[in-house]
Amino acid sequence: MIQNDFYTPEAQGAYELHGLGDFALEEGGTIPDLQLAVATFGTLNEARDNAICIPTWFSGTHATWEQVYIGEGRALDPSRYFIVVINQIGNGLSTSPHNTDGDVAMSRFPKVTIGDDVRAQEQLLREVWGIERLALVVGGSMGAQQTYEWAVRFPDKVQRAAPIAGTAQITPHDVLFTQALMDTLTSDPGWNDGEYASHTDVAGGLRRHAGIWSLLGLSTEFWKTEFWRGIELPDVTFTSLEQFQAGFMEGVFGAMDPNALLTMGWKWQHGDVARHTGGDLAAALGRITAKTFVMPIDEDMFFPPRDCAAEQALVPGSELRVLHSIAGHFGLFGFEPSYLAELDAHLSELLATDV
């Protein structure tokens, strides 16, 4: 195990670990004693029908959902719903290469799929809380991949679905994007075939990884208008592009574990609901019975609205709700009150829909 302060309750906020036992994976292999890191908000009602499941995105944890999206009076209201944010396998909080020992540690961590995550989440919700139906599954980016997977794999368990800024099937551009991200890490001399002693051994690779995120994670207009000047973190404001790049982009990604990023990168790259239907995307999405709002972000450079709209057209009864953010994909961080208001309005409408 490697100690990494980024993956602690102090950095991410409180969470609980739930063990699922030995967990067999779709691509082969087993994770012994799989632990999912989970944060819950609100109370499960007696009918057990007010649960919302939120899977996390690439490099993300439950923290952003807690800080930005969940709150009384919001769409994701813990006074009405039992909200379960489940950190994806390999994200650094749930079982991950750096926080486990033995046969699956570090470079020996097996390949994990989006389907593995959703199966684990379903097992968790059923075994721990007896939840058999979800009022809503909502997630952004890789969380959208998991949302689609939920709706396709368990149509009877998902009443409503809201995939934000993500696709059900990996696109060729995203195959290349994830590959470029992963290559920054595995090409670093400090990578040592995944057996580094500390994530800081791969500092150069993590910095270049952040550099590629800056190209596609935000938008050309975000940079042009110097939108970052308005982003405030505790104890820091940004006064130059270089400072924002170093302090925000490289600061965040530089704290992460390279093997965790690679586990998630490979998973993202292979996310595809058409695995259920022999490659037939229309057939897979046609299985969805959840009322679904598909919500791309207008300035997203790698999950562009047209890709999301093409999938939305294949989901029965679904609606396309385009969100607006100058921050592009990173609009997910909720920098803009206008974006959050739009999202809340759509989610509230979706949650109010009879199904």
Place this chain on the structure above:
Amino acid sequence: MIQNDFYTPEAQGAYELHGLGDFALEEGGTIPDLQLAVATFGTLNEARDNAICIPTWFSGTHATWEQVYIGEGRALDPSRYFIVVINQIGNGLSTSPHNTDGDVAMSRFPKVTIGDDVRAQEQLLREVWGIERLALVVGGSMGAQQTYEWAVRFPDKVQRAAPIAGTAQITPHDVLFTQALMDTLTSDPGWNDGEYASHTDVAGGLRRHAGIWSLLGLSTEFWKTEFWRGIELPDVTFTSLEQFQAGFMEGVFGAMDPNALLTMGWKWQHGDVARHTGGDLAAALGRITAKTFVMPIDEDMFFPPRDCAAEQALVPGSELRVLHSIAGHFGLFGFEPSYLAELDAHLSELLATDV
């Protein structure tokens, strides 16, 4: 000097070298005996008023212009115009780190600016052919940077200007883009601080460099629709994304010299006509007297039309003519007859405009 077969007449088509003597640079230093590699098409008329100057783009040479854009019956018609394609300094054919010796070889090559290129081009045209006015300057990408520089620096010498898929002032996003491109090379262990023995020592860096071009050089829709299946090279067709990536993207960029790419990358990153006006872009573009058609490509991911349109609005009497290509920035390679027809129509109209 390093022998590199990519930078030969056999690979690029015929060109002549013209020496300009010792050439002092804007950022300091001198290139001794600067040689510009030049390809000409057509004949200069007696009035010396039918000359067209074409500067080259990042990683490009005169070859694409010769093969794709210049021809009888086309807008760039050598039976009517004297067309001079000038390879930019450091592109591998004109004086460059790998093809010179002594004080400016390899890692000792000085910083070169867009302004240096345009001053050298002006000197070349005047000294060799006595050209004092250009009927047109046209270039794509970094060639557009040089086109703007021509029109701002020498307004009396440029009658018409056509910057394609490029900006007069570097954008913040392109600062980050060029940095990510350069970082792939300088982070390679084989880079050896710029003193590699062969470009193949940096093969991994060149491959990752190509990988980033794939993310932004083309478009998400290019990849989604597998447009590459229709791209035919001599003796090769592409049947998989991996094969196109390896055979086209990595094949082309992998043949190039890392120091050449870095020279051009730094130059691109610092291209800014507002250097003439103390940082005032509007004042700089306001100097332009050339009839100017600004031509972004609709799917361009790093010179998006809105950035080009914002500059066009500052150029007196100019017009915005958006080109359409699913290949995004690499539409410049002229994969699509429809794109070439559009471009030719705009250029023909521009050339027919009285000035």
